[in-house]
Amino acid sequence: MSARERYRSVREELESVCEDAGRPFETVHLVAVSKTVGTDEVASAIEGGASDFGENRPEGLIEKADAFPDKRWHFIGNIQSRRIVDIVGRASLIHSLYQFKHAQKINDVAQEKGIVQDVLIEVNVSGEESKSGLNPREVVEFAQQLGELDHVRLRGLMTMAPQGDLDRAREVFEELAYLKELLCSQLDDKMAAEVDELSMGMSEDWREAVYAGATIIRVGRAIFSEEF
Ligand SMILES: *Cc1c(COP(=O)(O)O)cnc(C)c1O
Numbered sequence: 238m239s240a241r242e243r244y245r246s247v248r249e250e251l252e253s254v255c256e257d258a259g260r261p262f263e264t265v266h267l268v269a270v271s272k273t274v275g276t277d278e279v280a281s282a283i284e285g286g287a288s289d290f291g292e293n294r295p296e297g298l299i300e301k302a303d304a305f306p307d308k309r310w311h312f313i314g315n316i317q318s319r320r321i322v323d324i325v326g327r328a329s330l331i332h333s334l335y336q337f338k339h340a341q342k343i344n345d346v347a348q349e350k351g352i353v354q355d356v357l358i359e360v361n362v363s364g365e366e367s368k369s370g371l372n373p374r375e376v377v378e379f380a381q382q383l384g385e386l387d388h389v390r391l392r393g394l395m396t397m398a399p400q401g402d403l404d405r406a407r408e409v410f411e412e413l414a415y416l417k418e419l420l421c422s423q424l425d426d427k428m429a430a431e432v433d434e435l436s437m438g439m440s441e442d443w444r445e446a447v448y449a450g451a452t453i454i455r456v457g458r459a460i461f462s463e464e465f
Contacts, residue, residue, distance in 0.1 A: 393434030
């Protein structure tokens with residue numbers, strides 16, 4: 238199967254999972270994570286209807302976003318200060334922010350470019366040491382600090398679930414959804430109204446994420462790998 242066909246089949250299944258979860262299909266955005274493939278495969282997924290892509294390295298983002306500038310590009314990887322200049326503006330949404338020094342740099346670069354950069358806070362819900370992200374207890378204070386930056390707009394939260402246990406993944410996703418409600422209740426009305434995204438769920442666990450309220454799922458292998 239080609240990326241085009243696999244994208245279509247994930248999309249079709251997403252429609253049926255949304256229906257089963259009692260959620261309108263338009264409320265869940267499918268981001269095709271193209272980090273392991275080149276522009277040919279991206280073009281194939283676009284033929285299948287893909288409009289949103291995720292990259293975890295600045296090099297991949299630059300190459301592919303510049304090849305397909307009319308698509309929406311998401312930065313989902315580790316942020317390094319010196320690469321922020323390459324990410325801001327190219328990525329319509331940065332999913333992986335959890336350090337204030339990076340937020341400040343994003344704000345500076347966005348100001349220079351005359352834009353406002355949309356971001357999500359990455360949260361380490363499961364507490365695994367191997368995972369990056371903010372401790373859930375620190376999210377409210379961090380969000381309030383972001384509120385002081387005029388060129389950074391907080392849009393929601395992102396997490397990654399532990400692998401290999403779908404029940405545990407579902408719990409983690411439900412915790413993130415709860416955390417978003419808690420956060421919105423603590424923010425001023427203007428900020429709370431903008432915090433409406435939950436980025437959670439990958440090839441193996443996106444169904445659990447949709448049931449738990451994901452608005453963005455990030456699917457790589459199920460679209461781009463022959464083996465999955
Ligand atoms: C690679 C990656 C994905 C996609 O993972 P798959 O298991 O290939 O679907 C999603 N989110 C992040 C942050 C990733 O790095």
